[in-house]
Amino acid sequence: xxxxxxxxxxxxxxxxxxxxxxxxxxxxxxxxxxxxxxxxxxxxxxxxxxxxxxxxxxxxxxxxxxxxxxxxxxxxxxxxxxxxxxxxxxxxxxxxxxxxxxxxxxxxxxxxxxxxxxxxxxxxxxxxxxxxxxxxxxxxxxxxxxxxxxxxxxxxxxxxxxxxxxxxxxxxxxxxxxxxxxxxxxxxxxxxxxxxxxxxxxxxxxxxxxxxxxxxxxxxxxxxxxxxxxxxxxxxxxxxxxxxxxxxxxxxxxxxxxxxxxxxxxxxxxxxxxxxxxxxxxxxxxxxxxxxxxxxxxxxxxxxxxxxxxxxxxxxxxxxxxxxxxxxx
Ligand code: SF4
Numbered sequence: 001x002x003x004x005x006x007x008x009x010x011x012x013x014x015x016x017x018x019x020x021x022x023x024x025x026x027x028x029x030x031x032x033x034x035x036x037x038x039x040x041x042x043x044x045x046x047x048x049x050x051x052x053x054x055x056x057x058x059x060x061x062x063x064x065x066x067x068x069x070x071x072x073x074x075x076x077x078x079x080x081x082x083x084x085x086x087x088x089x090x091x092x093x094x095x096x097x098x099x100x101x102x103x104x105x106x107x108x109x110x111x112x113x114x115x116x117x118x119x120x121x122x123x124x125x126x127x128x129x130x131x132x133x134x135x136x137x138x139x140x141x142x143x144x145x146x147x148x149x150x151x152x153x154x155x156x157x158x159x160x161x162x163x164x165x166x167x168x169x170x171x172x173x174x175x176x177x178x179x180x181x182x183x184x185x186x187x188x189x190x191x192x193x194x195x196x197x198x199x200x201x202x203x204x205x206x207x208x209x210x211x212x213x214x215x216x217x218x219x220x221x222x223x224x225x226x227x228x229x230x231x232x233x234x235x236x237x238x239x240x241x242x243x244x245x246x247x248x249x250x251x252x253x254x255x256x257x258x259x260x261x262x263x264x265x266x267x268x269x270x271x272x273x274x275x276x277x278x279x280x281x282x283x284x285x286x287x288x289x290x291x292x293x294x295x296x297x298x299x300x301x302x303x304x305x306x307x308x309x310x311x312x313x314x315x316x317x318x319x320x321x322x323x324x325x326x327x328x329x
Pocket of ligand 1: 223226233239255260267270
């Protein structure tokens with residue numbers, strides 16, 4: 001039997017190339033071998049962005065278009081929006097009853113995010129409980145395989161503990177213990193060398209036009225010690241080199257050799273990189289333009305996905321209610 005994947009993505013803005021290579025490419029591969037539930041987790045977006053929700057619907061549509069244009073196929077997976085499947089909320093509520101406070105308080109990302117998002121009021125009940133909502137997302141589909149980066153491992157550990165605690169308390173065996181499937185991809189830096197992030201404005205988006213990509217690649221930070229073309233370069237400190245590694249693993253050794261040997265100038269090197277990225281993203285960009293012309297079709301895909309997701313999550317919740325002696329009279 002196929003394993004079951006749950007993958008959630010927050011609709012907090014347009015997806016960038018780090019999201020594309022680090023997550024979306026992986027999702028496209030997973031849908032071939034697993035029973036996949038790909039979810040746009042809008043309730044999770046509210047845990048840090050509840051004050052201004054004006055862009056939420058645009059962001060949901062934008063992610064759905066990015067996914068579809070990148071090769072996510074609704075005939076091979078179930079793609080939907082979290083808030084369209086109310087079972088997530090019910091399971092979140094029920095799990096929150098059995099979650100010891102210490103479990104959520106000790107999640108390393110909780111304190112780290114509080115620090116990172118200083119200035120935004122996220123000292124809320126909802127934000128503290130987001131690992132419980134994540135566990136509910138996973139458990140509602142009885143998912144056993146969760147593609148994550150290293151920083152998400154503590155969340156999967158909570159979901160595993162939650163499964164064990166639920167089974168122990170209610171003497172049942174409803175859920176598999178989910179396993180983290182680590183994504184191997186190294187993080188792409190932003191064009192300024194810092195982490196690629198909306199808050200730094202240093203992203204290259206999946207939706208960027210070829211011209212925008214070329215301008216951004218031209219702005220990338222290179223080896224600061226390389227003043228003239230005749231100076232030998234240090235590719236390991238150079239942003240374009242990280243992109244070469246990600247986009248053309250077969251070619252990046254050549255780039256390093258040419259750079260160290262002062263055989264290529266940074267302007268030409270970046271131009272070549274821009275060509276490679278533009279060429280790779282061109283089919284996605286074209287499909288995106290086409291989908292933008294028919295947003296209703298994209299919304300239909302999400303509705304149909306939510307209908308399928310509700311069937312699976314509904315079955316799970318029926319078992320959960322029975323185990324907890326909650327019944328409709
Ligand atoms: S030649 Fe290429 S790899 Fe070397 S420093 Fe310049 S942009 Fe970076």
